[in-house]
Amino acid sequence: DAGVTQSPTHLIKTRGQQVTLRCSPKSGHDTVSWYQQALGQGPQFIFQYYEEEERQRGNFPDRFSGHQFPNYSSELNVNALLLGDSALYLCASILTGRNTEAFFGQGTRLTVV
Amino acid sequence: GNSVTQMEGPVTLSEEAFLTINCTYTATGYPSLFWYVQYPGEGLQLLLKATKADDKGSNKGFEATYRKETTSFHLEKGSVQVSDSAVYFCALGISSSNTGKLIFGQGTTLQVKP
Numbered sequence: 001d002a003g004v005t006q007s008p009t010h011l012i013k014t015r016g017q018q019v020t021l022r023c024s025p026k027s028g029h030d031t032v033s034w035y036q037q038a039l040g041q042g043p044q045f046i047f048q049y050y051e052e053e054e055r056q057r058g059n060f061p062d063r064f065s066g067h068q069f070p071n072y073s074s075e076l077n078v079n080a081l082l083l084g085d086s087a088l089y090l091c092a093s094i095l096t097g098r099n100t101e102a103f104f105g106q107g108t109r110l111t112v113v
Numbered sequence: 114g115n116s117v118t119q120m121e122g123p124v125t126l127s128e129e130a131f132l133t134i135n136c137t138y139t140a141t142g143y144p145s146l147f148w149y150v151q152y153p154g155e156g157l158q159l160l161l162k163a164t165k166a167d168d169k170g171s172n173k174g175f176e177a178t179y180r181k182e183t184t185s186f187h188l189e190k191g192s193v194q195v196s197d198s199a200v201y202f203c204a205l206g207i208s209s210s211n212t213g214k215l216i217f218g219q220g221t222t223l224q225v226k227p
Contacts, residue, residue: 042202042220048213093213104156106155
């Protein structure tokens with residue numbers, strides 16, 4: 001079992017550009033959540049996808065959007081990048097159910113210059 | 114609103130010392146509580162959890178008890194090792210049926226010296 005995999009591991013983008021981050025959930029998991037972790041801070045919930053739809057959303061602007069595919073993998077898209085978008089982006093996969101464990105990937109380090 | 118507050122770090126201890134990392138929360142309803150650990154360059158790993166008041170979560174020598182009366186979930190370990198050096202995050206989950214939506218504290222860095 002490969003666990004939760006994210007790609008790429010690092011990338012550098014210029015202000016105003018767009019970026020797409022990818023996540024493959026743990027085998028058998030059907031729900032994906034995305035988090036933003038700024039340097040020295042705890043992760044903040046961006047949104048969650050289940051059955052290819054956004055189910056819950058945190059306090060993030062519409063520049064942040066996502067998608068879930070039929071194989072449960074997911075993408076996070078950020079448009080019009082700002083310097084403040086520089087962070088570690090974490091993907092968590094969950095098997096829907098009561099008190100199940102969320103498994104996190106190693107994250108994608110995004111630097112906006 | 115829902116929030117988690119952790120003691121500020123870094124916490125620096127000698128090997129075999131006793132560890133306490135304080136965590137308090139504010140939440141509506143009956144949240145689940147978690148401790149996650151993040152080693153350098155890695156993602157988050159679940160360390161332990163408690164799903165209702167007075168539950169004690171434990172793993173790898175770490176323990177935390179869900180105290181509803183004090184809204185706390187302090188992390189403890191009797192004897193830390195150098196390998197425990199990491200960042201520890203306290204988190205709460207509002208819904209037991211949706212553990213993918215978590216609210217995290219700011220994290221506490223633990224440094225254990227030989």
